[in-house]
Amino acid sequence: MANEPMARLELKSITKRFPGVLANDQVSFSVQPGEIHALLGENGAGKSTLVKMIYGIMQPDGGEIRWNGERIVVANPKAARKLGIGMVFQHFSLFEAMTVLENIALGMDAKIPARELEARIKEVMTQYGLKLEPHRIVSTLSVGERQRIEIVRALLLNPKLLIMDEPTSVLTPQEVEQLFVVLRQLASEGCSILYISHKLHEIKALCHTATILRGGKLVDTCNPSVETSRSMAEKMIGGNLKTIEKAEGRKVGREKLIVNRLNMPARSHFGVSLKDITFTVREGEIFGIAGVAGNGQNALLLALSGETLTDDPGAITVDGAQLGRLTAKQRRLAGVSSVPEERNGHAAVPEFTLADNSVLTARDRLGMVKAGLIDHKAARTYAGEVISTFAVKALGPGSTAGSLSGGNLQKYIMGREIMQNPAVLVVSQPTWGVDAGAAAAIHQALVDLAASGSAIVVISQDLDELLSLCDTLAVINEGRLSPAMKVADADIEEIGLLMGGVHGDPAATANLHPEVAHAH
Amino acid sequence: MRIKLEKRPEPSTLMAFATPIASVLLTMAIGVVVFDALGIKGEKAVIDIFLTPLLSSYKWQDVAVKAAPLIIIALGLSIGNRAQVWNIGAEGQYIIGALAAAGVGIAAGGAGGGIIITLMILAGIAGGTAWAVLPAFLKTRLNVNEILSTLMLTYVALQVLGYLVGGPWKDPNGRNFPATAPLHADQTLPILFPGTTVHLGVAIALVLPFVFWLIMSRSVFGFQIRVVGSAPDAARHGGFDAKQTIWLSLLIGGAMAGLAGALEFAGALKAINLGFPSGYGFTAIIVSFLGRLNPIGCLIAGVVLAVTYVGGQVAQTTVHIPNSTAGIFQAMMLFFILASDILIRYRVRFVGSPKASALPAAGE
Numbered sequence: 062m063a064n065e066p067m068a069r070l071e072l073k074s075i076t077k078r079f080p081g082v083l084a085n086d087q088v089s090f091s092v093q094p095g096e097i098h099a100l101l102g103e104n105g106a107g108k109s110t111l112v113k114m115i116y117g118i119m120q121p122d123g124g125e126i127r128w129n130g131e132r133i134v135v136a137n138p139k140a141a142r143k144l145g146i147g148m149v150f151q152h153f154s155l156f157e158a159m160t161v162l163e164n165i166a167l168g169m170d171a172k173i174p175a176r177e178l179e180a181r182i183k184e185v186m187t188q189y190g191l192k193l194e195p196h197r198i199v200s201t202l203s204v205g206e207r208q209r210i211e212i213v214r215a216l217l218l219n220p221k222l223l224i225m226d227e228p229t230s231v232l233t234p235q236e237v238e239q240l241f242v243v244l245r246q247l248a249s250e251g252c253s254i255l256y257i258s259h260k261l262h263e264i265k266a267l268c269h270t271a272t273i274l275r276g277g278k279l280v281d282t283c284n285p286s287v288e289t290s291r292s293m294a295e296k297m298i299g300g301n302l303k304t305i306e307k308a309e310g311r312k313v314g315r316e317k318l319i320v321n322r323l324n325m326p327a328r329s330h331f332g333v334s335l336k337d338i339t340f341t342v343r344e345g346e347i348f349g350i351a352g353v354a355g356n357g358q359n360a361l362l363l364a365l366s367g368e369t370l371t372d373d374p375g376a377i378t379v380d381g382a383q384l385g386r387l388t389a390k391q392r393r394l395a396g397v398s399s400v401p402e403e404r405n406g407h408a409a410v411p412e413f414t415l416a417d418n419s420v421l422t423a424r425d426r427l428g429m430v431k432a433g434l435i436d437h438k439a440a441r442t443y444a445g446e447v448i449s450t451f452a453v454k455a456l457g458p459g460s461t462a463g464s465l466s467g468g469n470l471q472k473y474i475m476g477r478e479i480m481q482n483p484a485v486l487v488v489s490q491p492t493w494g495v496d497a498g499a500a501a502a503i504h505q506a507l508v509d510l511a512a513s514g515s516a517i518v519v520i521s522q523d524l525d526e527l528l529s530l531c532d533t534l535a536v537i538n539e540g541r542l543s544p545a546m547k548v549a550d551a552d553i554e555e556i557g558l559l560m561g562g563v564h565g566d567p568a569a570t571a572n573l574h575p576e577v578a579h580a581h
Numbered sequence: 582m583r584i585k586l587e588k589r590p591e592p593s594t595l596m597a598f599a600t601p602i603a604s605v606l607l608t609m610a611i612g613v614v615v616f617d618a619l620g621i622k623g624e625k626a627v628i629d630i631f632l633t634p635l636l637s638s639y640k641w642q643d644v645a646v647k648a649a650p651l652i653i654i655a656l657g658l659s660i661g662n663r664a665q666v667w668n669i670g671a672e673g674q675y676i677i678g679a680l681a682a683a684g685v686g687i688a689a690g691g692a693g694g695g696i697i698i699t700l701m702i703l704a705g706i707a708g709g710t711a712w713a714v715l716p717a718f719l720k721t722r723l724n725v726n727e728i729l730s731t732l733m734l735t736y737v738a739l740q741v742l743g744y745l746v747g748g749p750w751k752d753p754n755g756r757n758f759p760a761t762a763p764l765h766a767d768q769t770l771p772i773l774f775p776g777t778t779v780h781l782g783v784a785i786a787l788v789l790p791f792v793f794w795l796i797m798s799r800s801v802f803g804f805q806i807r808v809v810g811s812a813p814d815a816a817r818h819g820g821f822d823a824k825q826t827i828w829l830s831l832l833i834g835g836a837m838a839g840l841a842g843a844l845e846f847a848g849a850l851k852a853i854n855l856g857f858p859s860g861y862g863f864t865a866i867i868v869s870f871l872g873r874l875n876p877i878g879c880l881i882a883g884v885v886l887a888v889t890y891v892g893g894q895v896a897q898t899t900v901h902i903p904n905s906t907a908g909i910f911q912a913m914m915l916f917f918i919l920a921s922d923i924l925i926r927y928r929v930r931f932v933g934s935p936k937a938s939a940l941p942a943a944g945e
Contacts, residue, residue: 080587080588080590366818367820368817368818388820388822389817389818389819389820390819390820390821391820393820399818401814401818403814406812406814406815407812407814407815407818408815408818409815410808410811410812410815411811411812412592412811413807413808413811417804420804421808421815421818421819422818422819422820424801425820430801433800433801433802434799434800434801435799435800435801435804437799460591461591461592464590464591
């Protein structure tokens with residue numbers, strides 16, 4: 062590709078500043094026609110900012126963008142699409158209650174008659190082997206299918222450059238493979254692809270070139286097939302990777318948390334109901350729950366934390382005590398702590414200080430309340446302890462939660478729960494949007510808590526995280542939980558099929574998990 | 582040159598104090614301009630409305646007596662407003678509170694003294710609370726919007742008032758005017774300073790803000806109200822019951838409005854006629870926001886709004902503008918305080934066009 066005469070896209074010294082942060086600092090690289098170019102970096106490294114400028118959502122403060130050799134200003138996304146730049150976002154912009162066709166028509170700049178559009182959609186779908194039924198309602202589709210809508214929408218414009226922002230974070234392993242086939246075909250036809258990710262094995266499998274960003278600066282542009290995953294990871298985090306230290310010969314104790322046929326109706330029309338969730342977690346065990354987003358993970362966390370209650374007191378027991386009808390406060394006193402997925406506004410109140418945020422969940426267990434009055438001094442002391450123990454970067458207990466970066470706030474929240482020494486800890490997406498350093502610290506803290514005899518449930522979409530962290534694993538799909546399997550003898554192929562559930566190939570999952578297939 | 586709003590890393594404490602003051606000053610400035618444009622001496626009008634009540638000592642007692650109900654009602658409303666439970670019907674709860682107090686007074690016949698007065702006050706609190714029970718029930722059971730139910734109950738309260746003062750409670754010696762008989766002297770609130778109209782209610786209005794401040798800043802209940810208002814999901818996560826919060830904040834709002842009604846009746850007006858509802862329940866909404874939902878802030882804001890009430894009457898005689906002018910100023914204040922709220926969490930920046938700052942020097 063070095064002999065290509067002219068780069069399709071060339072960035073020269075792109076700089077973008079936000080209040081207090083230099084998001085991109087003199088970033089330069091180029092993408093050739095037909096090249097799959099990875100943009101690699103941790104959360105907050107500046108990847109998204111960079112592509113937002115290429116797609117015209119933001120303007121750079123300095124530097125220039127060249128398109129086929131010509132200097133351009135991308136005024137807005139519409140201008141970008143006109144140039145031939147398409148983008149598939151991590152978060153889809155789809156109307157749940159409308160059909161695939163209607164959603165695509167709404168996203169088109171030009172007005173195309175429905176019949177003609179449908180013909181063109183079918184054409185694109187057969188060309189790239191993207192399976193979609195144009196008249197299906199979006200709310201009935203899986204995340205993978207929804208992503209296909211966005212891809213089809215982008216492909217209808219015959220893009221010369223396709224930007225994919227973290228496309229695989231919500232896909233099953235099988236869906237990832239299907240996506241890669243499409244992307245490789247596109248590249249072979251001359252379309253350039255800018256592929257944003259932090260998953261190294263994907264980049265090794267797919268990309269021709271990788272540009273690595275760290276703290277807004279370009280660290281290296283390299284060939285991923287020559288690099289090892291470890292060498293790229295170390296460039297990405299700028300240091301040596303820590304591995305989780307699990308004590309040799311840890312063993313799990315007696316049964317602690319038992320969830321038995323837990324049912325919960327959906328909270329809204331598009332919500333997911335929980336159906337006969339059954340699993341057991343022992344003392345010292347880390348139990349992972351894998352699954353594609355939106356398959357009942359949130360409902361399960363709320364049901365376990367006591368934010369929603371079941372009618373069946375025996376559906377949830379800890380050390381034999383029935384918790385099903387106990388409130389969140391009572392469950393905390395019984396030793397069940399939880400960390401929901403959303404940090405801002407759910408696990409913590411952004412405008413409150415860290416000390417006040419410790420009162421939120423630790424007040425009863427740690428005796429911060431006396432005669433109805435809050436002991437603010439105790440709250441500050443505890444917040445200070447969490448900050449120092451978990452190396453939270455904050456000015457002190459008086460900083461507001463909203464002023465912390467995502468990773469630091471997550472460390473604080475995890476620390477707040479772990480230092481209460483709960484008998485059972487349920488966490489959802491413990492390292493979502495957290496940099497590798499903080500993620501390693503959080504993983505280590507979970508392992509240490511388990512070693513002290515707590516039962517831990519980790520709900521995550523990140524299969525790699527679960528495989529490295531957990532002892533036991535189950536998959537949630539459409540509100541049903543698969544039987545548990547030992548991580549040591551788990552088959553990634555099978556997990557992938559379970560994650561796909563009814564949305565995957567029903568015939569393939571039928572023999573693995575018959576009840577799911579019947580639900581189709 | 583563009584104007585840009587930029588999120589502050591931390592909410593600005595300076596702005597939290599500066600915006601209410603700026604809102605009052607802006608209201609005064611705009612008032613001058615508008616009245617001048619209408620051919621009225623704007624400067625004189627604004628001075629009379631905002632400053633005369635403060636500068637002439639004989640107006641102080643009027644300000645104090647008018648501030649008392651505003652402060653007491655605003656304290657209760659601030660709790661609801663913080664929890665994002667919008668009680669717009671304090672006026673109705675205020676009326677029912679006063680009627681309940683009057684009912685006790687009438688039932689006691691000629692009897693008076695401390696016990697009867699205490700019973701009247703307690704009846705006022707109970708009456709206001711009772712008037713908030715229905716909206717709380719409807720909201721928690723059927724998710725009926727409390728803005729509508731509380732406001733509509735205000736009109737029901739007006740009808741109750743009209744019925745009672747025009748019917749069963751009409752003063753037999755009142756020349757057939759729809760009004761209750763004046764209270765017996767020993768059923769009225771004690772006067773704090775002989776020779777003035779400053780009654781016990783003023784003292785209560787001075788003490789209560791500190792009690793509320795203690796509750797809001799130190800107690801678990803205050804914490805609960807603040808969490809529910811800022812982040813309902815976090816409140817649920819922290820084990821706070823949303824329905825309980827709605828009940829408590831509406832009932833406290835009603836109780837305070839009822840207390841204010843009882844005190845105003847037994848301390849200031851001493852009889853209830855059709856003119857008894859003077860809009861304190863609505864003005865207290867402004868007091869609550871101007872005081873930044875902070876109990877001590879409500880104390881100060883209550884005085885400011887009382888000044889505009891008294892000043893409005895002054896301006897009526899000096900520059901011959903209608904008494905309702907004060908209402909315009911009060912509304913303007915609310916507008917400015919709500920609009921300037923954004924400055925606490927955002928800062929305004931003037932930025933050059935993108936060209937001007939392009940291509941910064943290397944090594945930056």
